[in-house]
Amino acid sequence: MIAENLHRVKATLKPGVRLVAVSKYHPVEALQEAYDAGQRVFGESHVQELVAKHDALPEDIQWHFIGHLQTNKVKYMAPFVSLIHSVDSVKLLKEINKQAQKANRVVDVLLQLHVAAEETKFGFSPDEVVEMLDGGEWKELLNVRIVGLMAMATNTDDEEQIAGEFEQVRALFERLKEHYFSDKAEFKDISMGMSGDYLIAQEHGSTMVRVGSMIFGERDYSH
Ligand SMILES: *Cc1c(COP(=O)(O)O)cnc(C)c1O
DSSP, X not given: OHHHHHHHHHHTSOTTOEEEEEOTTSOHHHHHHHHHTTOOEEEESOHHHHXXXXXXXXXXXXXXXXXXXXXXXXXXXXXXXXXXXXXXXHHHHHHHHHHXXXXXXXEEEEEEEEOSSOSSXXXXXXXXXXXXXXXXXXXXXXXXXEEEEEEEOOSSSOHHHHHHHHHHHHHXXXXXXXXXXXXXXXXXXXEOOOTTTHHHHXXXXXXXXXXXXXXXXXXXXXX
């Protein structure tokens, strides 16, 4: 079932778009099934769960952290996380740098942008991200590498609105690339699109989609 779902999703991805299998709230057996079907990139949104699954599953999995991240939890994932999608402050960026340095690593991160209409979504506004980059502090953080942007669209059936929000992210990405990262080849990713909107996202510049329920089914929040 999971293997079939995975293959079905992968068959719909455009060339160059990578799949993060969002496995939060699903048991390790479900992840193992996806792993056996060839999936190597998994996304989790709670630190404790991420660490437990990392300890239980094969070494060659690339673990992405996609949830809201508190600075005091960074240390638990710094030794192994391969990409943090949800950087929304300089403070967090500095903490990731500090913990990555302790772990003797360089950790890749995405800056999370807030473009959705909902108040509740985390992330920088476009103005805030420009202000942060103008501040220049990030340039001295040698153990983090900013590799792109992440965003979520509004949870709505209005596909034009969703497409418009994704276009906003793409436009900002191009602008930031030109102004701050023109000499940095690693700044190349846009993480956007979930089960309900990844097909739209990949038409509007996404290079990385985060798909959960279409692969693993509905999440059971009761445990
Ligand atoms: C849970 C989650 C997803 C996956 O959502 P689905 O609708 O299950 O595909 C993607 N991105 C983030 C940030 C999430 O928290």
